[in-house]
Amino acid sequence: MKTALTIAGSDSCGGAGIQADIKTMTLHGVYAMSAITALTAQNTTGVIGISEVSPEFLGQQLDCVFKDIPPDAVKIGMVSSGGLIEMIADKLKEYNAKNIVVDPVMVASSGAKLISEDAISALKEKLFPLALILTPNIPEAEVLSGIKIKSDEDMIEAARIISDNYHCAVLCKGGHHKNKANDLLYVNGAYRWFKGQPINNPNTHGTGCTLSSAIASNLAKGYDLISSVGRAKDYVTGALAAMLDLGQGSGPLNHAFCIHSE
Numbered sequence: 001m002k003t004a005l006t007i008a009g010s011d012s013c014g015g016a017g018i019q020a021d022i023k024t025m026t027l028h029g030v031y032a033m034s035a036i037t038a039l040t041a042q043n044t045t046g047v048i049g050i051s052e053v054s055p056e057f058l059g060q061q062l063d064c065v066f067k068d069i070p071p072d073a074v075k076i077g078m079v080s081s082g083g084l085i086e087m088i089a090d091k092l093k094e095y096n097a098k099n100i101v102v103d104p105v106m107v108a109s110s111g112a113k114l115i116s117e118d119a120i121s122a123l124k125e126k127l128f129p130l131a132l133i134l135t136p137n138i139p140e141a142e143v144l145s146g147i148k149i150k151s152d153e154d155m156i157e158a159a160r161i162i163s164d165n166y167h168c169a170v171l172c173k174g175g176h177h178k179n180k181a182n183d184l185l186y187v188n189g190a191y192r193w194f195k196g197q198p199i200n201n202p203n204t205h206g207t208g209c210t211l212s213s214a215i216a217s218n219l220a221k222g223y224d225l226i227s228s229v230g231r232a233k234d235y236v237t238g239a240l241a242a243m244l245d246l247g248q249g250s251g252p253l254n255h256a257f258c259i260h261s262e
């Protein structure tokens with residue numbers, strides 16, 4: 001069985017973070033492992049508390065995983081401080097981790113900030129250079145590229161700037177853009193659109209986490225990068241189109257849409 005590790009924050013309502021990642025990896029037939037960076041107290045209406053683990057404890061979790069069951073792919077999500085990022089970078093290098101997908105999570109869909117300013121510099125300096133692919137949404141791509149994104153051409157230019165700076169592939173996700181369903185992959189100096197039909201579903205909590213962990217799952221299974229992105233996009237589309245409606249705010253996806261429970 002192929003294996004994948006998520007390094008991310010826990011979401012108490014189960015729609016994003018570690019919980020979304022483990023569901024996604026499991027539904028892909030990949031054995032899921034986790035190293036938790038922080039506990040969040042959140043639901044579909046917002047985040048009310050964040051409790052970070054220490055860098056040392058995160059390091060212990062990573063040692064336990066890598067020494068015992070080395071992952072075929074690694075997904076990194078919410079990491080809110082510079083010390084945690086440095087620990088992750090050191091351990092990924094120490095264990096020569098492969099197929100690293102970094103989702104530079106900055107703000108939750110509910111508006112809560114999930115990263116400190118010092119962590120953004122640490123992400124750029126320490127973690128991005130180790131990544132195979134970064135998966136920013138539009139606001140994150142604006143922060144990382146330094147340009148405003150108002151058009152499809154701006155998405156291409158932002159992805160090019162980020163890819164050139166950190167020498168990795170960049171998937172600029174379009175959920176916050178006009179059509180909502182078109183993502184732009186920039187890799188090796190060329191771009192490619194992954195287009196979808198916009199789904200009229202307000203329940204989008206955890207779409208970004210789900211997409212990045214689906215990419216990691218497909219990489220773990222041996223698919224190349226372009227196939228992994230295409231398959232991950234299809235998975236998120238299916239989970240969103242299943243129209244699960246839970247909670248009072250922007251609810252979670254149905255990660256198990258492909259399993260019929262009755």
Ligand SMILES: Nc1ncnc2c1ncn2[C@@H]1O[C@H](COP(=O)(O)OP(=O)(O)O)[C@@H](O)[C@H]1O
Nearest residue numbers: 137173174175176180181182197198199207208
């Ligand atoms: N209404 C929608 N219809 C179809 N696909 C969507 C919709 N909203 C988001 N997506 C898809 O969900 C994925 C996550 O995108 P996005 O919402 O931008 O990320 P994040 O959750 O990090 O903000 C992308 O593949 C995007 O195209």
Ligand SMILES: Cc1ncc(COP(=O)(O)OP(=O)(O)O)c(N)n1
Nearest residue numbers: 009016017078108109206207208209
């Ligand atoms: C613990 C935790 N991690 C990440 C997020 C944000 O999830 P993401 O899928 O990137 O974004 P939205 O779909 O919620 O916009 C979170 N809320 N909690």
